[in-house]
Structures are given as structure tokens and as C-alpha cells.
Amino acid sequence: xxxxxxYLEYTRRARGMDQDLYSWSKLSxxxxxxxxxxxxxxxxxxxxxxxxxINPTDKPxxxxxxxxxAYPDYRHYTAREYGTRIGFYRMLDAFAQAGxxxxxxxxxxxxxxxxxxxxxxxxxxxxxxxxxxxxxxxxASGMDEADERALILSSLDMLEKVSGTRPRGWQxxxxxxxxxxxxxxxxxxxxxxxxxxxxxxxxxxxxxAGGIINVPVNHELSDRQIITxxxxxxxxxxxxxxxxxxxFADESTQGGRMLTIQLTPYVMxxxxxIEALEQxxxxxxxxxxxxxxxxxxxxxGFAAS
Numbered sequence: 518x519x520x521x522x523x524y525l526e527y528t529r530r531a532r533g534m535d536q537d538l539y540s541w542s543k544l545s546x547x548x549x550x551x552x553x554x555x556x557x558x559x560x561x562x563x564x565x566x567x568x569x570x571i572n573p574t575d576k577p578x579x580x581x582x583x584x585x586x587a588y589p590d591y592r593h594y595t596a597r598e599y600g601t602r603i604g605f606y607r608m609l610d611a612f613a614q615a616g617x618x619x620x621x622x623x624x625x626x627x628x629x630x631x632x633x634x635x636x637x638x639x640x641x642x643x644x645x646x647x648x649x650x651x652x653x654x655x656x657a658s659g660m661d662e663a664d665e666r667a668l669i670l671s672s673l674d675m676l677e678k679v680s681g682t683r684p685r686g687w688q689x690x691x692x693x694x695x696x697x698x699x700x701x702x703x704x705x706x707x708x709x710x711x712x713x714x715x716x717x718x719x720x721x722x723x724x725x726a727g728g729i730i731n732v733p734v735n736h737e738l739s740d741r742q743i744i745t746x747x748x749x750x751x752x753x754x755x756x757x758x759x760x761x762x763x764x765f766a767d768e769s770t771q772g773g774r775m776l777t778i779q780l781t782p783y784v785m786x787x788x789x790x791i792e793a794l795e796q797x798x799x800x801x802x803x804x805x806x807x808x809x810x811x812x813x814x815x816x817x818g819f820a821a822s
Contacts, residue, residue: 558762
């Protein structure tokens, strides 16, 4: 039986890259970045603050970390809720001890259901990044463009309504986008996104609606990936972040570098793990080349360089 020729058809196939959002470049060919702090390594603490409906939808796909057993899955639902009730506040305390401002990627449902959490984020001086509506609000190609636009705008609108400030940044659930997402984000007034993970520094994208900056938040440096998926310890997670920082600090003699540390309240906020985060932040605070920065500050520093 022969293969259907349509199987090999791909309308976006082209010489080089199969998209026209940006041009490929290697890091050593780019002009060096100098951060506003005059420090070598921008350290972004990036927290995913998420609300998981107890009844997941699988269209276009089930979000990572979502409910797993038969409805009602109270085991995983309450484990996730532990993050908003307990774990996140341990993280806020750890950030305050280190004098660090974080970027908090927030589902709009958090703002709607728990406005006091938003008030605590603002009181701590942290940045809010839009992170869809809730953990059923996934995006993928094939999604109706009007539905995707409505999802983006409703997320931004709710977070602005509760926080008083419209988010400048966006991260999709599972970093999943459609072909339309970058353009729709620009049309919605978003300055930068944190979905594409193909670099160690920000870079510019061009869409039919205008430009947007991508600030890579590498999932390989997340507590969920290292601790939950790879089944490593919190101490190992902290050690890997230190190793990554040391390499970036060495490379920073050639221009500024960026380390993004992605954190999950119901993972790292547990009582037997939080000390590893506190010790990591204290260690980073002692490093002469470290600059705790929000992803918004990193995007601005890149744009001004």
C-alpha cells in the first residue's frame, strides 16, 4: 500500500525555517547585551500560579499537571490547591528574604476567584504575566481564531480588572501556540511572550500586526520537569540552577546572559522542599554577577540594548 501523497504536503515548508517570525542566528554573532544593572546574569524567578478545574477538557489537549483519575479527582485537585493556599505564600516569603522580585504567570481564574492573592502579588512588587484563563484554556493549531482571540483578551481583561494593571507579558499553557498566537498577542497589546524556548536570551519576532519580544523560559530548568518528571530531589534542582548560573556568569564576559528559574507552588512550595529554594535564592543573592529581574525588566533591557 503506497503512502498518500497528501501526507507529505506541508503548506509552510520553505528553504531554511518553516516560519517567517524571526531569522536564525547563533549567539556569538549577535551584538552583546549590557543589562541596566551592569550585572552579567539576569535571574528571572518565574512562578506558574494556576487554577485547575476539577473537570478537565481534552480539546485541543489536556494541560500538563491536570486531573488524572476518574471524576471527581479530589486527590490531584486538592494537591494543586495546596499551591495557592500554602506553597505560593512560602515562595513569596522566600522572595522577600532574598530581596527578589518575581514574574508570576497567573491564570485569570485566580484573579476572579482569589483576588486577595493578586493583592499580595502587587504588594510584594512582583510582576503579573498573563497565563490564559484557567488550565482548560489551552491553545493549538486548529483552534478557531476568534475563540483564541477571545481567550487572550478575556485573560488580559480579568487580570487588569483585579490588579489595576494590564499585563505586558504572556505565557501559554504548556507553551503551546497556534500559527496565529504571536500576531494575536501583538493585536492585544502584549509586549513580550515566554513560550518559545530556543535561546538563552530574548529575541525579536515580527508578525503582520507588529513586533513582539520572546523571553525564553526554558522548561528544562523548571521544578516540575526536574522534580516531578525526572524524579530528582529539590537539592538536585538547586544544584542544577547553580551550575547553570556559573556557566552563564563565565559567558557574561562576552555579553549579558539570562537564567530563568521556573517554579510551581504545589511542587517547590512543599515543606520538605522550600528550604532548598530559600538556600538557592540566598546563594544567588551573594553572587556579584546576579541581577534578580522580572521578565518584563529583561524584555525592556533587551529592547534598550
